[in-house]
Amino acid sequence: MSEHHSVIIVGAGLSGLYCAWQLQQQLQDVILLEARDRTGGRILSADYKNSHYDMGPAWVWPQLQPRLSRLTSQLDLQIFKQYSSGTMLYEKSPDEIERYDGQSSHSQSYRVKGGSYQLIKALLTKVSQSRIHLNTQVKEIHKDNLEIHAIRDGKAVHYTADKIILALPPRLILENIIFNPTMPEDITNAWKNIPTWMSGHCKIVFIYDKPFWRDNNLSGEVFSHYGPLSEIYDASPESEEYYALTSFVGLNSHQRKQIDEKNLIDLSLAQLQRLFGDESKNVSDIQIKDWSLDEYTTTELDLTSPMQHPDYPEDIPKHFWDKKLILAGTEVAREHGGYLEGAIESADEAITVYE
Numbered sequence: 001m002s003e004h005h006s007v008i009i010v011g012a013g014l015s016g017l018y019c020a021w022q023l024q025q026q027l028q029d030v031i032l033l034e035a036r037d038r039t040g041g042r043i044l045s046a047d048y049k050n051s052h053y054d055m056g057p058a059w060v061w062p063q064l065q066p067r068l069s070r071l072t073s074q075l076d077l078q079i080f081k082q083y084s085s086g087t088m089l090y091e092k093s094p095d096e097i098e099r100y101d102g103q104s105s106h107s108q109s110y111r112v113k114g115g116s117y118q119l120i121k122a123l124l125t126k127v128s129q130s131r132i133h134l135n136t137q138v139k140e141i142h143k144d145n146l147e148i149h150a151i152r153d154g155k156a157v158h159y160t161a162d163k164i165i166l167a168l169p170p171r172l173i174l175e176n177i178i179f180n181p182t183m184p185e186d187i188t189n190a191w192k193n194i195p196t197w198m199s200g201h202c203k204i205v206f207i208y209d210k211p212f213w214r215d216n217n218l219s220g221e222v223f224s225h226y227g228p229l230s231e232i233y234d235a236s237p238e239s240e241e242y243y244a245l246t247s248f249v250g251l252n253s254h255q256r257k258q259i260d261e262k263n264l265i266d267l268s269l270a271q272l273q274r275l276f277g278d279e280s281k282n283v284s285d286i287q288i289k290d291w292s293l294d295e296y297t298t299t300e301l302d303l304t305s306p307m308q309h310p311d312y313p314e315d316i317p318k319h320f321w322d323k324k325l326i327l328a329g330t331e332v333a334r335e336h337g338g339y340l341e342g343a344i345e346s347a348d349e350a351i352t353v354y355e
């Protein structure tokens with residue numbers, strides 16, 4: 001027995017959820033199939049008491065991101081400026097720390113009040129829960145009857161649809177979904193060459209009761225050549241109930257595998273002490289998320305992904321099988337590939353194909 005729906009969206013990250021909301025407003029019979037036991041995909045927050053810390057995306061740039069700005073106001077969400085007052089540090093080596101007064105690479109960056117997960121939380125008030133099938137990993141898609149084979153809660157399930165929207169990174173599609181008939185080689189090669197943005201990174205957030213760096217006129221922003229943390233920023237919530245420093249680990253995923261988590265944290269705390277002094281030892285909580293270990297974001301190919309934002313191709317085909325199989329997800333966005341804005345851009349485009 002298979003369940004039939006007019007539109008089936010694979011992936012309940014920002015792109016899939018936003019797409020579902022738009023189609024639901026057009027009174028489409030739409031469902032979302034999501035492999036994880038949660039929605040949001042790369043948008044993930046860690047909670048500490050009443051505050052939420054972004055373990056995935058944190059920054060938005062309203063002056064460059066019209067769709068995201070529209071969405072935040074539609075969803076009644078507020079944004080606030082990334083804290084960047086004071087001095088930025090550059091650690092050349094443990095003995096050579098340069099100071100840059102009043103400089104910041106994030107003077108134009110904003111964050112969503114309450115963390116990026118507020119976007120997902122707000123979308124979940126628009127898309128009815130019964131339309132989201134969690135723990136449902138799509139394994140195969142057949143052109144005949146547009147049939148989907150998935151594993152839901154460990155059991156084989158089947159769906160059929162009039163249209164399917166794949167709202168997930170192309171490399172995950174390539175690695176985990178079998179198509180019948182198979183996709184042409186030029187398409188699979190194109191998918192292979194589209195890196196999943198930030199998938200190889202590891203983020204560590206350090207939570208404090210006091211903003212000792214601010215008190216010492218430091219912005220919290222650091223670039224380091226020595227590491228293990230290569231970039232550090234102030235990640236305190238706007239409410240200032242607690243304070244936080246967030247960081248990206250400079251070691252790549254292969255190097256991280258050679259060092260256990262406790263060792264990585266100890267080395268990171270030693271670095272914070274070098275940069276910010278002894279008060280950094282009074283940490284209330286530490287949250288770590290290594291995205292390279294996340295099977296629903298990262299593939300083997302992404303372990304050697306570029307550290308800099310790549311140029312996403314403008315011309316990859318985004319619909320197949322007489323426009324019945326359509327791609328969305330930030331990695332296929334023409335203009336804003338990789339970013340939250342791209343997740344919405346690609347969903348808007350998928351809906352246009354659909355119409």
Ligand SMILES: Cc1cc2nc3c(=O)[nH]c(=O)nc-3n(C[C@H](O)[C@H](O)[C@H](O)COP(=O)(O)OP(=O)(O)OC[C@H]3O[C@@H](n4cnc5c(N)ncnc54)[C@H](O)[C@@H]3O)c2cc1C
Pocket residue numbers: 010011012013014015016033034035036039040041042043055056057058059060136137138139167168169172176177197198199201203291296297328329330331338339340341342343
């Ligand atoms: C550490 C980090 C920092 C970032 N920082 C920023 C930032 O500051 N600003 C910014 O704009 N962007 C940032 N990004 C990128 C941003 O997170 C993405 O652009 C955005 O979240 C992508 O949304 P999406 O819906 O396209 O994809 P995803 O969020 O990846 O959603 C895809 C969904 O598909 C699901 N899925 C996968 N395989 C299957 C399957 N077989 N069957 C069913 N479901 C499946 C996944 O579980 C997931 O929920 C960052 C990302 C990371 C990891």
